[in-house]
Amino acid sequence: MFGGMFGGFPGGFPGGGRFEASYRCYPVSFLDKPEAERGDKVFLPPSALDRLAQLHIDYPMLFQVDNRRDGRSTHCGVLEFVADEGMVYMPYWMMENLLLQEGDVVTLRSATLPKGTFVKLQPHSSDFLDITNPRAVLETTLRSFSCLTVGDTIPINYNNKRYFIDIIEAKPNDAISVIETDCNVDFAPPLDYKEPERQPAQQPAPMAADGPGAAGTAAAVEPAQPEEPKFLAFAGAARRLDGKPASESRPIAIPLPGSGRPGGAASGPASAAGSVGSAAGGDGSAAGSAPKRPGKVFGGNRLQAKLAEKAGGSGAGGDAPPRPPPAPKKEEEEKKEDDSKFKAFSGKGYSLKG
Known part of the structure; x- marks a missing residue:
């Protein structure tokens, strides 16, 4: 069929020890052999085998396949010589690489x-x-x-x-x-494939610009001031010397001195003037100030009460009768206690001589 294309040689194969022929290509599915799609081998007609045997082609038999119309080329091997004369069956993916359609003409030539x-x-x-x-x-x-x-x-x-x-x-x-x-x-x-995107570094917060609204912006950005530390007096657990349970103590919050924040202890001329004014208004104590409750440390309430009684007695100029001293223990009670005790070697003595 294509013999005239190669100078009139029988079967269309030129001499010179090189195989070359043109065929119409079709996919291997026409031969009902789908397993051939998993390789790069084609099916040639039996006449190609006869010519290859005469040319003493080296094994394995490899061929260059050309689509001269589109200028595409690839290489392949041969699986069987069972195709119809003038036809070649090749995997469909190979036809796609060569841009071939069913029935298009391709050229096969032996290659090393x-x-x-x-x-x-x-x-x-x-x-x-x-x-x-x-x-x-x-x-x-x-x-x-x-x-x-x-x-x-x-x-x-x-x-x-x-x-x-x-x-x-x-x-x-x-x-x-x-x-x-x-x-x-x-x-x-x-x-x-796409390269992973790099996360941009976080930019610092912009500084407040100078201007009429800068003070308000700075106040909004400035974090809240921490609460002023205070000393809590009598915050520990109360203990009595006699071992009895003590009543619950209430700690008193006292601002630390030297604090200039609002709500802290005032210092300076203004605070001094305020203290003088408060001391002047009233007879013996500051007007409008609540009396301080004495703390309960080691039975401080009873001690202060006794001191107050003594101070009241001495301050009255001796009008109040003096408190009688505690009565001494009776001698009888002491004697009974001495008798009840155990005394060693208190019996009569005896001699071995008689």
């Missing part, structure tokens, strides 16, 4: 490719990174491939999901053979 030592791949989606061991999955997939070409996009099926990977670099050539070779694999960031 070096064994690859390095290949760099780039996934299309970040989902490929979620695979537990992507290198093992890739190694299993590439067993169905015979060669790789820079610029191709190959599919990888894993866990009922299909991933697409671009071949962006290969060594030692742009087209390499991956059959029985030790090839290092590197991965580039996926096409949809």
